Each structure stands twice: as C-alpha cells, then as structure tokens.
Amino acid sequence: MARWEPNAAERLAHAALELFAERGYENTTVIDIAQRAGLGKSTFFRHFQDKREVLFGGGTMNALLAEAIAAAPATAGPLEAVAHALDAAGGEVFTPARREFIARRQAVIAANPELQEREALKNLALIASMADALKRRGVTDLTARVAAELGALASTIAFERWSRTAAEDDFSETARQALDEVRASTAFC
Known part of the structure; x- marks a missing residue:
C-alpha cells in the first residue's frame, strides 16, 4: 500500500x-x-x-457515547439517554462490516492479560463519560452513575450476544433488549 x-x-x-x-x-x-x-x-x-x-481507539467511543447522550431528546430519562448512546454505538462501531475485526480484536485481548487490564480501564472510562454526559443533562450524580453502570452492563451483555449471532443482527436492537432486561431485573433487587 x-x-x-x-x-x-x-x-x-x-x-x-x-x-x-x-x-x-x-x-x-x-x-x-x-x-x-x-x-x-x-x-x-x-x-x-x-x-x-x-486496539482501543483513543477516546473515540467515549466521545461518541457522550455526544449521543447529549443529543438524546430532552424528554428522555437517564436510561433512555443511555439507550440513545447504545444506538449510536450500534450505528457507528458495532456494524456488520466491522464484526470480523471486532471478533479478532476480542480474541487478541482475551489472550493477553495486559490488554485485558487496558480493556477494563477503558470500560471504566466509558462509564465515567456516560455519567458525566448524564450530569450535563441535569441528572443527579447518583442517578447518573447508576444509569451509566446499567448501560455499561447492558452493553457488555449485548456485545456478547451480538458477537455470537448472525452477521446481519443489529447491535442497537440487541443492546436495547439487554437494557430492557437489565432494567427489569433491578425490580427484583
């Protein structure tokens, strides 16, 4: 090249x-x-x-999620704003065209403890970015943190499901379903 x-x-x-x-x-x-x-x-x-x-794209994902939360409708509650961010991730990052690359990336990370540690730190930064974006929308600190943590959990569940499914499956739909399941499970806590 x-x-x-x-x-x-x-x-x-x-x-x-x-x-x-x-x-x-x-x-x-x-x-x-x-x-x-x-x-x-x-x-x-x-x-x-x-x-x-x-392998980690700098802060690209952090910015994408924060911008999507900011762009969520003004009437959206905290979890709906997070869902808006997960939709954006599905539209720009977790696309069918990138599925093979993402699967290979995960295999490399899984084989290396140093990369696993970096992935964990990246996930913490994503949660912080989402919480900060929610706070800028006027959400209280605790609610922003809980919504960001639940969003991150839903994202992880969605990613695991999406990476094991057919190539045409949509990450955004999978993430919304996971977020709904996470939200429903909190009723039992």
Whole structure:
C-alpha cells in the first residue's frame, strides 16, 4: 500500500490485529505494525500513543457515547439517554462490516492479560463519560452513575450476544433488549 492512501488509523489497526494473531502481542513492535500497513513509524504515533492503543481507539467511543447522550431528546430519562448512546454505538462501531475485526480484536485481548487490564480501564472510562454526559443533562450524580453502570452492563451483555449471532443482527436492537432486561431485573433487587 502506498503511504498516501487514506484511512491510516484503520490500516494500522488491521495490520496490528494481523500481526498480533500471527506473532502474538508481545512479539509485535510498532515498527512491524507500521510496515505491515505500508506507513512509517511517525504516522503510527500520530494516531496512537502505543501499540495497545491501536486496539482501543483513543477516546473515540467515549466521545461518541457522550455526544449521543447529549443529543438524546430532552424528554428522555437517564436510561433512555443511555439507550440513545447504545444506538449510536450500534450505528457507528458495532456494524456488520466491522464484526470480523471486532471478533479478532476480542480474541487478541482475551489472550493477553495486559490488554485485558487496558480493556477494563477503558470500560471504566466509558462509564465515567456516560455519567458525566448524564450530569450535563441535569441528572443527579447518583442517578447518573447508576444509569451509566446499567448501560455499561447492558452493553457488555449485548456485545456478547451480538458477537455470537448472525452477521446481519443489529447491535442497537440487541443492546436495547439487554437494557430492557437489565432494567427489569433491578425490580427484583
């Protein structure tokens, strides 16, 4: 691939996944990833802080969820605003076209404790982003935190289901169903 081609970040992510699967995470360098993508090391560092970040997309998901919560209808309650955010994730991140990439990414993360730790930290940051976005909508601190935590739980459940289903299944629908189930289960607590 020529260096001038667009989508450098996406190319780097795909190259990293290929190399992590072939050689293992520990045996792959930033230079290896950049070369596989047909780019230079400096291009890699323009997009990612280190080789872990190539799998985690910086703060892209945090921003997507916060923007979607902010854009939810003014009449939406906290969980409905979170559902709006999960819809946005389904429309932009968890798409049928990205299903294979996401499944491969999860396999690499599952095989590496360092990446599992980074994934856990990322999930905490997502919860904080959603809670902050809800607070900006005027939701009280505790309610915002609970709604964000429930949204994260629903997202995890939805992701597990979505990743095991047919390619055409819609993440947004799966996430809404999971959120409804989580909400219903709180009645028994």
